[in-house]
Amino acid sequence: MAIEKVEYWRWTESNWKNPDIPDWHGSLITAGVDIGSTSTQAVILADGVPYAYSNMRTGSNSPDSAISAINWAMKDTGLTLEDITYTIGTGYGRVNVPFSNKTVTEITCHAKGANYIYGPTVRTILDMGGQDCKAIHCDEKGTVTSFMMNDKCAAGTGRGMEVIANLLAVSVEDIGELSFKVDEEPAPVSSTCVIFAKSEATKLMRSGWTKEKVLAAYCHAMALRVVRLLERNGMELDFAITGGIAKNVGVTRRIENIMGIKALTPTMDTQIAGALGAALIAKELVEKKRAKEG
Template sequence: MAEEFWRWTESRWTDPDIDWRKGDIITGGVDVGSVSSQAVVFVDGRLYCYGNTRTGSNSPDSAHKAMGLAMEDTGMSLDDLQYTVGTGYGRVNVPFGNRAITEIACHARGANFMYGPTVKTVLDMGGQDCKAIHCDPRGKVTNFLMNDKCAAGTGRGMEVFADLLQVPITRIGELSLQVEKEPPPVSSTCVVFAKSEASSLLREGWPKEKVIAAYCSAMAHRVVTLLERIGVEEDFAITGGIAKNVGVVGRIEKELGITALKPKIDTQIAGAVGAALFGDALVKKERKKG
């Protein structure tokens, strides 16, 4: 079987300092995206565990897989969740979800939790689209723009590129920085054109690092164009899988003249985090009514 260079490592995490059995409010958030799916569990407003996995052939199975990975070895089951919110591409197809909320709202709320209340602009670089979001100190969306016309500036586009160059996707960012001089960007309008152009450059004798740098540069410029349309207000945070790519992030920062906040939590779980926090708020709201 040929090596799949696009394949990134699935992951999970549990906070050993939290005893979920003593929790008062336990909520779940599930972000079923076009490329990856994440699930988190919050206990009394604290992140207890998460799972980050590849989206499968259908949304219901992907939701179950992500939450199953998150709950692995915790002793928890779906019955222990008091409220679950679905978000992302497959948000209406989370079988155990109580409610579906848009990924725009959930990423803003998740970024607010992950980076703090000073965040005013959030860039979510997802599997098939990019979103530029303005939010207030509570993580509420005040404005947003979305670009989903082509995979060239997204995680899926980067996966295609990794396979083309036969370079592990986890190394793309660091390799893109190993050039003496920044090359001109490849086509950023379409992933098909970008692949064709990259193949031509390789045939011309360009080293892989230079071709990768040209693609990362194109991706960064495409994203900056989106951000400039909405305006970037500091503090600025990036969520999604591409936030882990130092080559793209560094070039975005350089073009904007702004340094993004450094993440302390896996950037891919922001949407699921926001979903679980919405669930926590909804449980508290219902209790007040009662």
Template sequence: MIFAGVDVGSLSAEAVLVKDNEILAHSMITVKPNPVTSATLVMDEVLKQTGLNMEDISCCVSTGYGRERIPFAQYDVSEISCHGKGAHWANKEVRSIIDVGGQDSKLILIDENGDLDDFMMNDKCAAGTGRFLEGIAKTFGIHVSELGDLALKGQEAIPISSICTVYTQFDVMSLLADGRTKEDIALGVSESLATRLNKMVVQLGLRDKLCCTGGVAKNKSVVECIEKVTKKEVVSLGDTDPQIIGALGAALYAGEMHLKQLQKEAKLEEIM
């Protein structure tokens, strides 16, 4: 049987197909204004990769901000639980997860089965999210995916004092006008983001092992800064793209929920 998970976030949408507890295929796109459109497009893409149709999918679970509106999903599960489930699949030792999303960030604590134990979300400010990095990249005139490599070339991090994304962009423009390098500013931005994320760590605590999920987890500079401020190693998720972890967790939940439904139906048949 094949199970699907689709994750519609504020910046990107991902879809994952799982068969026999292994990833069959995955896809990701930039979100469209309508979450249903985003989910449909990313699911169509992953089905196209495999030559499958929706009729071939035994069960689909949606997650993310638009999860309750996806018409082809049988169930929806919070992105917090899905990131926990997906990260645990990728690395069974993981117990703490920092998920830096486009609109918010979360610290998630899970048990040995990958089930949610506790979590905390950042305050309603983009300075601790992927949108913060996106704004800085736009100021530099580069794609956000290039920001991490730029920061790794920095020699001396420029302190970023503003906690507002808009003000930070003005600060960055002023620093550039003063002759400061993009590399040093980018490194300062990474440290600023990691410092804001660490506020959740101080309040909730961490368990070994720690991993990062979401698109920002691909930013090596941010990951290094998280290790620096938390004094914890960020462990690898192996070959699994950290950006698809939410959709992967949703697909894994789809498998569990489908099995429970089959068991429920079997019990009803016995009674009848």
């Protein structure tokens, strides 16, 4: 009998095209490609307005992931790579975007993207990525004033969440809601090391804890870990969360509760913040160059 193998960690890949721009007749197309350790996004802007994007898993070959992401974003737009005036690569694999004109660090791009998604009042950004988390401060233009990151361990990252999803056989996208189905908030599991957290979760399951209770303990631990990072870098309102974990209410609500503040509500997919920022910076660079040339 064949045993069905379910990949609980697998999150939904997506692409989007702006329904308000059926056909592009503008003057400037720019793109940003964010190759992260776990996910890759491509964002296309038409005259600075989001036109299309894609969000997919980073494969074993980063250049291929970049090409797949931009092709998927362009799918229903009628655009080709030749139509894109300027492309910026960002993220962990930014040097692996074969068609990019420039690379910019993901910290700079996330701040710029968050400024667009959440508006100019955002001052503190928590980017919770696949294998690291970053606390970033920025000004009203989305320019970074300080940052602090922690990529020492996968605890407190998307990858850590995927490990727990597989362990408990729960879809990674359901973890947030399930983690609130507990009578009272349990003590957090280890937040220092994802391996310790995993073995602690296994032990708790064996001792009779429900999946929901273990998930609550894990989300609680993850929230505590990033709160320490936020406190160390300093908290200045308004506060916003980007990255894949921003979609996990089990973590975001706990961060809000621990810090006693409310994060801004996103108007777009939080996972595209880096690629969006890269595309916005690309637009600024082209406009500066055009202004110089008269």
